[in-house]
Amino acid sequence: MFAISRHALIQLLSANISPENISYNATVIPSETEKGKLRHADGTAIDVDILIVSDGSKSRIRKCLFKDEKIIQVRENEVVNIIKNKDIASSVENDFMKFHHDQGGLTFGILKLSHDTILWYSQFDxxxxxxxxxxxDNLKTYMLEVFADWDPLVSSIIQQSSYENVHLWCVYELEELNPFYKDNIVFIGDAAHPLIPFTSQGVTSALKDSHTLTKYLVEEPNFTEAFRKYEADRKPEIETHINNGRLLLNQFLLPIDQQTDRILPISYK
Structure with a gap:
């Protein structure tokens, strides 16, 4: 498998964009007086023809436009962290490794990012x-206790990691998908369609959304028609991933001896 860090991906995507066209750490919200407009936190309006929104699974902008949506927390959380350790990294091949508790509801995954860096995560019921x-500190204590007697590779990663930037990730999904656009605002990635981590399709789907939306915006002079074609193109695949994710979650919660044989740990279409 091939892994890329979020930091490296952002650098790659922003390499050909003029720095003055990128703003970081800026909060924007929908305008209360002008339909299809956003404004900065200080009230300054953002004057653009279309808005492409990708503000995550709990999108504030999506919630403002689709006030009746129901977002629910999934029966799975993740602890995510990175360890820099050349010795441990050198012992790991470029394979995705995942360890499962025999009673279900607990896993530990390992992804090698570079010669000295490993991304690791735990999924738990x-x-x-x-x-x-x-x-x-609490997350470190939790991980040390829960994984104390696991495979030596897992234990060594848990024990030698720094927990300065460890993150607890709560997983959410929409009870029903909203439209992918409204007026001149269009959503991509988790803002359009939250996918639970078991699909392993979150980042890939966001990149495919971007590519597909760009294609139709270039081809269609009318952005509404471009948005319509984008949704028609992407929605069927997303619905497949959502259904597959729920099946994979149900498998994850079961003891190993009750799980389906030969199930692939990824959603595919």
């Missing part, structure tokens, strides 16, 4: 494995 406080 949040009804069975409770985390009451998510400070870095």
């Amino acid at each position: 949040n009804e069975k494995y409770l985390i009451n406080e998510c400070s870095s």
